[in-house]
Amino acid sequence: xxxxxxxxxxxxxxxxxxxxxxxxxxxxxxxxxxxxxxxxxxxxxxxxxxxxxxxxxxxxxxxxxxxxxxxxxxxxxxxxxxxxxxxxxxxxxxxxxxxxxxxxxxxxxxxxxxxxxxxxxxxxxxxxxxxxxxxxxxxxxxxxxxxxxxxxxxxxxxxxxxxxxxxxxxxxxx
Numbered sequence: 001x002x003x004x005x006x007x008x009x010x011x012x013x014x015x016x017x018x019x020x021x022x023x024x025x026x027x028x029x030x031x032x033x034x035x036x037x038x039x040x041x042x043x044x045x046x047x048x049x050x051x052x053x054x055x056x057x058x059x060x061x062x063x064x065x066x067x068x069x070x071x072x073x074x075x076x077x078x079x080x081x082x083x084x085x086x087x088x089x090x091x092x093x094x095x096x097x098x099x100x101x102x103x104x105x106x107x108x109x110x111x112x113x114x115x116x117x118x119x120x121x122x123x124x125x126x127x128x129x130x131x132x133x134x135x136x137x138x139x140x141x142x143x144x145x146x147x148x149x150x151x152x153x154x155x156x157x158x159x160x161x162x163x164x165x166x167x168x169x170x171x172x173x174x
Contacts, residue, residue, distance in 0.1 A: 004073035011145045014066075017059050018148045021127070024056040025120055025151070057100040057115060060123045063150075064093055067130045076130075080137035089126040092119060124152035 005013070027034070031052060035045050068088050070077045077083050095115050098106040128150040135147065 002072060002074055004078065007141050007145055010074070010079060010142065011147065014147050017062050017066075018131075018150055021056065021059040021063060021124075022148070022151045024052050024059065025124060028052045028056060028120060053115070053120075054100055056120055057096050060120075060127065061093065061096045061100070063127055064088060064096075064123075067127075067134065068093075076134050079139065079142045080134050081139055082137035083134050086130060086133075089123060092123055095119075121152065124150060128152045 028049075031049055035048060038044075040048065065075075067076045068086060069075055070085050072078060077085055092115070095113065098108065098113075099115055131147065131150050138145070
């Protein structure tokens with residue numbers, strides 16, 4: 001049986017997952033400008049877009065499972081006894097598992113069965129809600145941790161500071 005994470009450990013792990021999720025989500029939204037600035041060819045474009053989408057899906061899956069799978073003390077309910085474990089968000093986990101995480105019989109070529117361009121926004125909104133509920137239910141000493149927000153809404157910087165070398169967008173939460 002795994003040892004329960006200390007506050008510094010769960011803070012480190014959740015912060016990493018949330019930061020990677022937010023970063024890949026922001027970059028997906030801005031990928032065309034980055035690739036244009038870098039004069040990427042068609043193959044480079046496809047690889048970059050797929051890599052960012054897969055990165056987003058990997059971190060989304062880790063966070064969804066943290067909230068929905070009560071697997072001992074190191075899942076959300078282990079740190080927040082008052083947290084109600086939610087059902088998985090739609091069929092996204094099945095799609096994430098079949099499309100990204102496994103090369104098996106259930107993998108599909110049918111675009112209807114895949115994560116679509118609209119899926120990340122819906123996943124982000126679900127994760128944003130669950131993180132809020134989780135924070136509200138955290139038990140001592142975990143209730144003192146300042147986890148970053150999940151940023152479901154992207155906002156382009158007001159200035160002209162966005163460039164190929166400074167491309168991660170400012171993100172704000174509703």
